[in-house]
Amino acid sequence: MDEDLTLSSGACLRIMKAPIDDSSTWKLQPNVQFLSIKQVTNPAGQGGPDRYRLIISDGTHFIQAMLATQLNHLVENGTIKKLCVAVLEKYTANIVQNKRLIIVMNVRVLGVTAEKLGNPQSLDNTLPAATTNNNPSGTSTTPAQQQFNATTSSSVSGGQSSVPQQPQRAGDRGAIFPLEGLSPFQNKWTIKVRVTQKSEIKQWANAKGDGKLFSCTLMDETGEIKATAFNQAVDDLYDRLEEGKVYYISRARVNLAKKKFSHLSNEYELGLERNTEIEECRDQVNVPTVKYTFVPLKDLENVPKDTTCDVIAIAKETHDLSEITSKSTGKTIPKRELTLVDRSGFSVRLTLWGEQAKKYSTTGQPVVAIKGVKVGDFGGRSLSMYSSSTMAINPDITEAHALRGWFDSAGSEANFQSHSNAMGSSSGSGGGINRSEMKTLQQVKDLNLGGSDKPDYFSSRIIVTHMRNENLSYPACPVEGCNRKVTESSEGWRCERCDRTHDKPEYRYILTLSGADYTGQLWLQGFNDVGMVLFGMPANELKALEDRDKDAYDSTLKKVLSQIVNVNCRAKQETFNDTTRIRYGINRIQPLDFTVDTELVLDQLAAFVQN
Missing domain, CATH: 2.40.50.140 (Nucleic acid-binding proteins)
Structure with a gap:
């Protein structure tokens, strides 16, 4: 049976003219039509999500409103659209420069009409003096308001409204x-x-x-x-x-x-x-609960660097508490790292700082739900707790129970992939590979990318034509996050940064290679994650292969040549020994995806033919 698409005539007038503290108005759930939906973008330099401005109509009048940001997805997924009829299940008013702005916080869409319903007229939203009256019964009502009151009174009486009712307390200073x-x-x-x-x-x-x-x-x-x-x-x-x-x-x-x-x-x-x-508040009815928007660890690659998100994962490994020295203050800061895994098959490093690091003492492999964690690009993708981030250990939520069951039954024996292995290095901040804006190497030179004081980033598709085979890797400190070169002594491998001596180093790639396309050639530098993609093995394994089987080692090096890869590069002008040149570093690298890349080329050809 179709929903009733009849609009609640008089609703807009009452919403705009009723006193702010007239609670009976905000309990009503009118049927309205959205005549317009316009995205309002935040000015440059101001944070926060974009907003959507609505024009809502009751068939007699129309007024402006703003959609609460937590409902943005309803516009983006097409649930809320122009000419749809919806029930305003929850809304409030905000006074800005003596004008009333309606904020829509919950809606239920009933359907969409082919055209505008009624002949609504604009309603001025300037706040009249009468709206400051704190006695709702002292306000007069128009016939339109009376009609609206009559048609909606049944939905309010008897507690049928879905809007949570807040308890009134002595001494309240407002609604x-x-x-x-x-x-x-x-x-x-x-x-x-x-x-x-x-x-x-x-x-x-x-x-x-x-x-x-x-x-x-x-x-x-x-x-x-x-x-x-x-x-x-x-x-x-x-x-x-x-x-x-x-x-x-x-x-x-x-x-x-x-x-x-x-x-x-x-x-x-x-x-x-x-x-x-x-x-x-000791009344546990309608109390706010923490709401998460979880991002699978696999999808962190799509989350911009330095923004925040929510994750839920298993803390598979807990590292010992350590300290680092702040370069700016000289003070030592406690630090602890966790290795997180989830059902997406990926792992990521999470860093706790200060009191959070010291207070974390959970043993075993708990489920952790983290709200507002910072996304970094060290080693591909990493996570770091802000002081405002929160972590719940083994929370009593559906996602946590499902994750616990998966890990106990199968996940504890699974192999996990890191973003560094999958996506390559991310030592810069240039973002991911943009297939739709690939530049040829000649374009990179013609545009003089990297020729200014600030670095430039670009995406290209290259074939590896040559690689310098000397010093493909270096012995690094095995402590996670250090990566400093270590020196061999009679006692072992010494790291000056960590002030520790290790039995053996962790070799890491450091590469210089020639990349070419049909327009030209560039020398590129790459680090550990680039080598992981090109060689398909950690630098430790390649080093061991060189020591035990020289023929197999040489064959592995030859396989790197002629590989076609997509790269995102950082171009930056550098001066050394009074010589200035542009250095190109691989920021991200991906093996060619023949399906995706071929479809893109076909789309580009089709667009070219049409033009």
Whole structure:
């Protein structure tokens, strides 16, 4: 049976004119039509996801609204589209420069019509003085509003609304607000949030003086926000907030987020002050729960460097606590590394820092769910915990139970592939191989890529025509993440960086090769991951092969020649002994995928013929 696509006439008028604290309005679930959906891109240099602006109609009037960012995927996958009719299951209002902006936080699509329903007229969203009336019963209603009230009253009465109802408390300074709806233009609100992370108290000092601070991450069902307290507020509030608990919070400042110090997508952050009100929520009904958007380890290659994501994996190996010395401060920083694996067949290194590294003492091979972990490009792909990142050990969620069952039954004996083996080196920040924008080697020269002060990156398809066979590898420190060259002594192999002597080194590739295409040739440098792709074996194995079977070793070297590979390269101008030249380094390398690459060539030929 088809859904009823009748619009709730009068809904837009009531939504735009009702007082902000008229809770009865925000419980209603009107049928509306989306007349327009427009992507709003963040200005350059500002973080956070893009937003979607909506024009919503009730058949009589139309108004502007914004889609909550957690619903962006509904537009991107085509669920929400122009002329679709939907139920606004959850929404709120935000006051910006004396105008009311509606934020849609949950919708249920009913269907799509062939044309616009009704003849809706624009409704001014400037906030009239009447909307400040805190007595909803004192506001007048128009016939359109009365019609809407009559058609929707049955869906509200009896608790049928799917919008979670928040308990009212004595002393409330405003309605319960979703984090998505907060802005600096409001001062009467209360949020109901879970503390997912709380930092240690940090001391700071600069030319203006010294002080202390702490920060925490708060979340509800609509998003996350950072909250920070300074100086006296630290003494007043630090012990009142605990990780994992849910609180009502009000009387805090809403400021623009300082993206330099925050990795959350929210454009705002909270300033906690001495008069900020914090009350623990002991009612466990409709409390916010941590929500993850897990990325399989295999797909980390598609996650941009220095951005954050959520992962769930088995901590297959836990390395000992170590320390590094900060170059900027000279202080030692505790460090611990975990090797993570998951069902995608990949492994990745995760680094914990500071207190996180010291406090991690879990034994065995637990399931870890990590929210907001930083993606790096060391060794192909790596993960690193921010101070705002959170880790749950063996969480009671469906994904964790499924992962545990897989690992115990089959995963513990599986072989795992690292991103370095699969995708090649990523010593630069040039991103992945872009097949659609391949450059010939002559184009690289004609464009003078690498000829400026900053490096340039390009993707090309080359054939390996020559390789310098001398010193294909070097003896490196076997400590993971070090890779410093070691020197042999009577006691073993000495690493000056780690201040340790090892029984044997871990050989790593260091290559110089000639790459060519139909337009020209370039000399390229590559490191360990490039050698792994070209030789198909670690440098240790190639070194051992050279020592025991010279013929087999020579045959292996010859097989490298004439290989066709896709590469992403870094071009950078360097000066040595008063001679300036451009150095080309392989940033990523992939063997040719004949299916994918052939289809791309065919598409390019078809486009050429059409033009």
